[in-house]
Amino acid sequence: MSKVIYTEPDMNKKVKFDRGEMEERIVDIYVSADTLRDGETSTKREETADSAPNNGRGDQNSELDSSGKRPSGVAAVFLGLLCVLLLAGIIGLSVYYNRAIKDSEDKRNILSQSFSLFKINTTSERDQLQTSYNNLTEEKGHIQAKLFVIEQHCQEGWRYSDSSLYFLSTEKKTWEESRQDCLERGADLVIINSDKEQTFVFNLHLRVWIGLTDSVTEGTWKWVDGTSLTTGYWGKGQPDNYGQEDCAEIYFRKDDPVTTWNDGKCGANNSWICEKVV
Ligand SMILES: [Ca+2]
Numbered sequence: 001m002s003k004v005i006y007t008e009p010d011m012n013k014k015v016k017f018d019r020g021e022m023e024e025r026i027v028d029i030y031v032s033a034d035t036l037r038d039g040e041t042s043t044k045r046e047e048t049a050d051s052a053p054n055n056g057r058g059d060q061n062s063e064l065d066s067s068g069k070r071p072s073g074v075a076a077v078f079l080g081l082l083c084v085l086l087l088a089g090i091i092g093l094s095v096y097y098n099r100a101i102k103d104s105e106d107k108r109n110i111l112s113q114s115f116s117l118f119k120i121n122t123t124s125e126r127d128q129l130q131t132s133y134n135n136l137t138e139e140k141g142h143i144q145a146k147l148f149v150i151e152q153h154c155q156e157g158w159r160y161s162d163s164s165l166y167f168l169s170t171e172k173k174t175w176e177e178s179r180q181d182c183l184e185r186g187a188d189l190v191i192i193n194s195d196k197e198q199t200f201v202f203n204l205h206l207r208v209w210i211g212l213t214d215s216v217t218e219g220t221w222k223w224v225d226g227t228s229l230t231t232g233y234w235g236k237g238q239p240d241n242y243g244q245e246d247c248a249e250i251y252f253r254k255d256d257p258v259t260t261w262n263d264g265k266c267g268a269n270n271s272w273i274c275e276k277v278v
Pocket residue numbers: 164190191192193197275
């Protein structure tokens with residue numbers, strides 16, 4: 001007689017187990033398959049010995065294929081599903097990490113570009129500040145030197161106004177002698193460039209030589225630096241060249257300081273005013 005050698009797996013039962021359970025099932029399936037083969041061999045031996053037909057358990061074993069691979073097929077399906085799940089997981093993780101790596105590289109590139117731009121801007125601003133600092137330092141040096149010259153000249157009796165120093169003589173000399181004195185002081189007879197300067201010089205003293213002459217060409221008045229006269233502050237009726245007058249002086253006392261010049265004789269003795277541009 002045949003024995004109960006195989007238990008039909010309940011396929012309607014919900015398949016939900018962990019890896020351990022699955023491995024246990026696979027072991028059970030293989031055990032069942034081995035048992036089936038052993039049982040089938042035993043059954044064949046019994047049938048041969050009894051030579052009697054058996055429609056009971058013998059029919060039940062005939063529902064399996066002759067090689068007994070039905071349980072192994074189920075295991076293969078589970079293994080296949082497991083492989084598919086693992087493969088899907090690996091693919092998903094690969095996609096995730098590739099995307100994460102790409103995002104990380106993008107952020108690193110953006111940070112690198114931002115840092116480079118910041119570095120360029122910082123370097124440019126630093127250079128501009130350095131240039132401004134150098135300019136201010138140079139300007140400070142010039143101002144300090146200028147203040148030193150002004151202070152030194154003022155201690156010697158010079159007066160300062162609008163970037164020029166002026167020296168008023170205490171003696172009286174001819175126009176040429178006066179100019180020579182100014183040159184020896186590192187200056188020259190005053191050149192009047194504006195109404196403001198004319199007013200300043202007028203208020204210093206009357207009857208003073210200024211650095212203007214027409215001794216080279218009569219009627220062509222030139223300053224001691226060679227420039228031509230453009231704006232004159234002549235008194236009424238002057239210059240008249242009366243008896244050959246070729247040197248200019250501040251002569252007339254007027255309420256209006258811009259009409260006080262006269263052309264006088266260069267050999268006369270006058271005070272004079274030197275000018276030194278600082
Ligand atoms: Ca001047």
